[in-house]
Amino acid sequence: MSHLVGFRFAEVLLPRPLANGFTYEIPTELSPHIRIGTRVLVQFGPRKIYSAIVIRLHNNAPDNYEPKQILEVLGPVIDDVRNLQFWQWMAEYYMCTPGEVMNVALPSRLKLESETQLQCLIEEEYWDENLEAEDREILTITRNSPETTLNDLVKQYGTAAAKRAKKLVDIGVLGIKESIKYHSLEKWIKVVHINAHKKKEIEAILHPKTKAKAQQNIVLAYYQLQAEGHLFITREMLLNRSTSTIAALDALVRKNILEIREIKESALFSRSGVQAAKLTEAQQEAYEKILKTFAENKIALLHGITSSGKTELYVHLMKEIEKSGGQCLMLVPEIALTTQLINRLRHFFGERVSLYHSRMTDRERSDVWESVRKNDPGSQLVVGARSAIFLPFSNLKLIIIDEEHDSSYRQDAPNPRYQGRDSAIYLATLFGAHVLLGTATPSVESYFNTLQGKYGLIELHQRYEGLQLPEVHLINIREEKKKNRMKGNFSQTLIEAIDDALRRKKQTIIFQNRRGYSPKLICEDCGTVQMCDRCDISLTIHKAVHRLKCHYCGREKSIPPACVVCGSIHLKMLGAGTEQIEDELSSLFPGARIERLDLDTAQSKKRYNKMLTDMESGQIDILVGTQMVTKGLNFTKVEVVGVVNADNLLYFPEYRAHERAFQLLEQVAGRSGRSGQVGKVFIQTYNTGHPVLTFVKTHDYKAFYEWQSQERKTFLYPPFVRMIHLMLRHKDLKLLQKASIELTSMLKSVSEILVIGPEFPPVNRVNNYYRMGIFLKIPRNKSYLKTKRQIWSVCLDFFTHPEYKTVKFFFEVDA
Ligand SMILES: [Zn+2]
Ligand SMILES: [Zn+2]
Structure with a gap:
């Protein structure tokens, strides 16, 4: 970190989608307070004020513009320059701008900008007596007009007001209005x-x-x-x-x-006096292999079947890091779904584990940010969702990525559209930290890397305390129907298994990968399906709230009494969502206690937590849910798992669909039989012969991998090539098609890459924007970075063309 004073200029990063940093002049009086990683207030454009981060100090005046002066210093936000290098890398690798990375990286409290709305949080009578008159004035204004923005204050009182506002935010009198508020205060x-x-x-x-x-x-x-x-x-x-x-x-x-x-x-x-459990022989062996892999400076992939005790290994490794005084980051796919894991970690480490995820309030997040920056002992161990990779680490020694295969490590929107696992691996190389990937169903990419010798493979194939893997039964829906053995969506076989479990006071989990009551409302007379006005997708029926909802844009309306086209009242629902499955179960098993876990019911943290504790204490007999039930939950009394219909997992038009299906089904199967009794899994399908299902039946990951990698090799998909998905959007379909076709042919000029498309994605209009995609496949022996730069420059040329200026585009790298 440079403490040199006397630089005349600072290049700063603005939280805007700009390709470059901007240079500002450093006023002499601010000079001693400015270093790399300092947050400063600058004016950008004719009026707007932003807090920006200094990324470079220098003495060269820019030659194409007159630099403005830095207005104020807000204080350090990053101490270790490697964090900024990480942002730069991410922008380049994922083909977006560093400003966009900064925007997702910083908690909003650290992003103070013109439009930030401020809110007085404390009644006047409790204001600190020591506050200066100007502070009181700011508080009075924000109290009287709650819409006050930072810009308003600066207009009225000059830039010093911004600094005051920041101080008031820091001491907690003034708050930044957040659009969504989660109440995650002390429970x-x-x-x-x-x-x-x-x-x-x-x-x-x-x-x-x-x-x-x-x-x-x-x-x-x-x-x-x-x-x-x-x-x-x-x-x-x-x-x-x-x-x-x-x-x-x-x-x-x-x-x-x-x-x-x-x-x-x-x-x-x-008072966490809890000792980590002694490792079993198999675990100890795995532990030593992990250390050996680290010693060879390789990434370790821990392939441990469900219930093999991966968490125990994590705990032992974390203890070592804690002793050494280093920092450890543990990534989990969706923190809201890992309450159980976190509770277990808290039992070992007490308050020495910090959490970091988007469901926390901004205040909580910026507190963790500060404490990591200062390397406080309380945040040596951070458990977080993917956004935790942006925390300002300085002494990072180990990154553990649990459930490394999970697709929620990828950020879909907005930019940066990044893969959190892969980014974490790069972050580790910047710090010379070790990486442990853990999973019961490795991603094809990671397993490929072990076969290439890039990663070390550690296998843990013994279930804890000799638990056996669940028995998987495939149920052919077509045959069951023929034999008249289907009641609604349930086969007689599955019904009997649930009944048997109920009788023996065991629990059942039923998995259906669709929420709502039914995904389609169709008119029996004219065949019209109720569609979203703004998206090319049918509206899902949510019967409990009597609404039709679009799962893409979020729009909803009430269920019409008759067909909107022909007026017929013969409306029929097609397909089943979790709500309907729950309904059917209640009529099949009238006395059973049934709960539903999906996006609709997990909105409330309170309800979600209650569901978990009720499930743990046996207050629930049957839990119905979407893929939320497949993740990280560990209930000892679950004996039966039912998959209502596996086919919509298997026939999804995406090259990763089979991998996802295998992972999901293995995960959901693993929820059963976690104590003593052998679990029983029933998968209902029209395609009992599908390879994925046969691999799930035998729990044979290696056979699955062989089959899947052969397919990908033949049809040229990752990891055998690199793949980038370029998506274009516009409201005007004709213009979009024209642009896509023209751009596709221009991209073909980039040497040695394979350009596929343009083609419509499965849902080709969302929120009134039409979408078209172009797939770019790049041979592995070609420089990825160089090719990306070529693609980027073709696109920049293309989209600055007056005709196509309004076409929006973004990249999904390693899509
Ligand atoms: Zn009709
Ligand atoms: Zn919609």
Whole structure:
């Protein structure tokens, strides 16, 4: 880090899609406070003010424009220049601009700009007495007119007001308005205490001849858990252990024998005296192999089947990093779905684990940002979603990427459209950090890399405590129909299995990869399907809220009573979503407790958490859901898993569809049989002979890989070539087609690349924009970077052409 003073100019990065940084003059009085990584306030364009980041200091005046002066210094935001190098790399690799990377990298609190709306958070009577008159004035304005933007303040009071506003934001009096607010404040948990003064009553309950057996079981469970060293005992733990009902527990509470107290969730973890479990022989062997792979400076791919104890290995590695004082980043696909994993980590590391993801408030995120930048001990271990790769690390030693195959590591929109796993691997090389990829179903790319010798492969094929892999049964829907053995969407075989599980108080998970009630509403008389006005896709029926919803643009309307074209009232639903499956289950199994987990029900964090705890404590018999149920959940009582229809996974027009289908089905199968009993998986399909299903049936990853890699080699898909998807968008279909065809032929001039298209994507209009895609395949022996630069320059030429200026475009690299 340069502490040199005396530079005249600073090149800054603006949070805008600009190809280059901009140079500003450094006023002498600000000079001592400006270094690389400092956040400064600058004017860009005629009026707008942005907070920008200094990326270079120099003495060369730009020759094509008169540089403006830096207005204010807002303080350091990045200390280690490698983080900025990472942004630059990402912009170049994923074919976008560093400003776009900066925009997703920084928490919005660190992005203060003209249009930022400010909000006074605290009542006047509680304002700090030491606030200066100008501060009070700013607070008064923002309190009286909640729409006040930073720009308004600067107009009225000059640029010094921006600095004041930033200070007020930092001390928490002033807030930045966020469009979405998630309330992820401290969670309170109910814990149970036994009332030692009720000795007589307790003795009575423990008497062998007591009539209150259920209550006795709870008290016994309490003592057992206490003896096992649990500091805090929750209601769920008691119910789980005793298999008694809530009613029994409530009775004890009414008698004052048990007391319920509320404590902060973090208190559960703050006394983390928990020792990591001793590794089994197989785990120990894997652990040593990982270390050996690291010693060879290779990336380690841990291929461990579900329930083989990958988390234990992560914990052991993290402990080592913690001891050494380094930083460790653990990436998980969707943090909202990893509550269980995080709870386990918190048991080992207490409050020393920091979380970082988009569901946190901006305040929480910027706090983690600051604490990582300062390398505080509390954020040595960060568990985060893909955006955590942008945190300002300075001493990064290890990156663990759990479920490395998961598609949610990819950011689809907006730019940068990046693959979080691959970016993390580059980040690691910048820091000389080790990388561990963990998964039960490796991505084809990662497994390919092990075969090439680029990654080390560590296999863990023994399930924890000798658990067996689930039995997979394929059910042919066509034959079942012929035999009249289908009730709605359920085959008799699956119904019997669920029934059997219910009877033995075991749980069932039913997977259907579509939310809503039904994906299509069709008129039986004229055949009209209700479509979205703005997208080329049918509207999904959401019966519970009586709405038709577009899953692409989010628009919705009420369900029409009659066909909008011919007026017929014979409207019929085609296909089933999770809502309908839930309905069918309730009528098939009237007494069962059924819950649904999908995007619609998981919106509320509270409801989601309740679903998890209810599932853990056995309050739910059948859980229905989309792929959300396949991820990271670990419930010991699940014995049956049903896949309502595997075919829409298998016949998706995308070269990764088979890989995704295999991964999803293996993952969902792995939810069953996690304690003792062998799990049973029932996959309903019209295509029992499909290769993917036969590999799932035998849990044979290697055979799947062989088959899949052969296909990709034959049809030239990654990893055998590099592939870039270029997408064009416009409201005018004719113009879009013309542009796409012309650009395609221009791209053919780039040597040795294969240009495919232009073609419409499966949904060719979204939100009134038509879309066309061009696929570019690049041989692996050709310089990727150079080719990308050539493609980029062809595109820049093309899109600056007056006719095509309005056509929007973006790249999906390694699509
Ligand atoms: Zn009609
Ligand atoms: Zn739509």
